[in-house]
Amino acid sequence: GAGVSQSPSNKVTEKGKDVELRCDPISGHTALYWYRQSLGQGLEFLIYFQGNSAPDKSGLPSDRFSAERTGGSVSTLTIQRTQQEDSAVYLCASGLGGSSPLHFGNGTRLTVT
Amino acid sequence: QKEVEQNSGPLSVPEGAIASLNCTYSDRGSQSFFWYRQYSGKSPELIMSIYSNGDKEDGRFTAQLNKASQYVSLLIRDSQPSDSATYLCAVPNPFSGGYNKLIFGAGTRLAVHP
Numbered sequence: 001g002a003g004v005s006q007s008p009s010n011k012v013t014e015k016g017k018d019v020e021l022r023c024d025p026i027s028g029h030t031a032l033y034w035y036r037q038s039l040g041q042g043l044e045f046l047i048y049f050q051g052n053s054a055p056d057k058s059g060l061p062s063d064r065f066s067a068e069r070t071g072g073s074v075s076t077l078t079i080q081r082t083q084q085e086d087s088a089v090y091l092c093a094s095g096l097g098g099s100s101p102l103h104f105g106n107g108t109r110l111t112v113t
Numbered sequence: 114q115k116e117v118e119q120n121s122g123p124l125s126v127p128e129g130a131i132a133s134l135n136c137t138y139s140d141r142g143s144q145s146f147f148w149y150r151q152y153s154g155k156s157p158e159l160i161m162s163i164y165s166n167g168d169k170e171d172g173r174f175t176a177q178l179n180k181a182s183q184y185v186s187l188l189i190r191d192s193q194p195s196d197s198a199t200y201l202c203a204v205p206n207p208f209s210g211g212y213n214k215l216i217f218g219a220g221t222r223l224a225v226h227p
Contacts (some may be wrong), residue, residue, distance in 0.1 A: 033215070042219040043157070043201070056214060091156055095215070099145035099164075099205045102215055104156040 002026065004105035006092050012062065012084055012111045021077040021108045025094030033102060034067055034077050035091040043091070050097055082112045116140065117204050119218035126225055132189040134221050136202030138182070140212045146178060149201040151220065157201055161187060192225045199223070 005024040013019050025032050034046040045059035049069045060066070064082075070076040079086055089109050093102035118137045122226045138146075145164050149157040163169045163176040163185065175188040185204075189196055199220040205213035 031215075043217050045217075048214055050214075093157075098213055101145075101147045101159050101162055101203070103159065107156055 004092055004094050004103055006090075006105035006108050008108060009106065010018065010109045010111075012113060015071060015084060015112055016081055018078065019082055019110065020082045021079075021090050021092075021110070023075045023077070023094075023105060025075070025092070029094035029096055029103075030072065031095040031097040031100075031102070032069055032075050032092045033095075034075070035093065036088045038088045039089060039105075046077070046090075051101030079110075082110075084112050086110060087112045115218075116206055116216045117202055117218040119200075119202055119221045121219055122222040122224075124221055124223050126192050126223070128192060128194060128225055128227050130192050130225075132192045132196065132223055132225070133187075134187040134200050134223065135184060136186065136204075136218055137184045138202075138204045138216075140204070140206045141180075142207060143204045145205055146176070147203040147215075148174075148176060148185075148187045149200045149203060149217075151201060153198070180196065187224075189223075192223075193227050194227055197223055197225050 007022045030051045032049040037046040046066045048056040064080045067077045089107045091107045093104045094101040116139045148161040149159045151157040161176045163178045169176045173190045177186045199222045201220045202218040206216050
């Protein structure tokens with residue numbers, strides 16, 4: 001079946017521009033996470049959606065970052081006024097929630113020039 | 114104390130040896146435990162899940178869980194150069210609102226040399 005789909009796979013943007021990254025989770029998955037991974041580094045948690053509950057935004061690094069999940073399915077991560085330090089791979093993962101594992105998308109590689 | 118801790122490595126083992134990767138966690142109430150493998154430039158992929166104390170074997174991989182000591186390990190038998198990757202341990206922790214949040218360790222980098 002279809003896995004987690006992320007788009008675009010690559011994004012190059014100029015410093016100061018806004019970007020939107022999209023994640024289509026596996027159908028029926030109620031949990032959705034966004035992570036950031038810089039070159040050679042570990043997963044940096046950004047935000048977690050679980051069903052209709054209020055999202056856990058504790059990992060968002062600044063108010064330039066926001067995310068929404070519409071209809072409990074597709075999620076969009078928005079980065080406003082991008083900075084060079086925002087360059088990284090942004091990973092989305094979804095799961096059934098509870099004690100179930102997550103399944104990752106292929107990520108979006110963001111480069112801010 | 115971090116919620117999920119792993120030695121960052123690198124762990125270097127010769128081809129054919131057993132690689133042992135360890136993970137400790139802080140929440141005694143955790144009920145499920147996952148191991149992910151991440152190749153350089155790729156996304157993490159789930160390779161093992163374990164829910165009960167003891168060992169779970171899948172091919173060359175064995176996951177070991179000890180809830181009393183709060184650790185979970187991954188053994189890779191007959192290590193191959195293709196096993197060279199970063200291995201991530203993940204454990205659900207209770208989160209406010211009554212649901213679990215999956216917490217990842219920082220990962221252990223494994224290098225298998227011929």
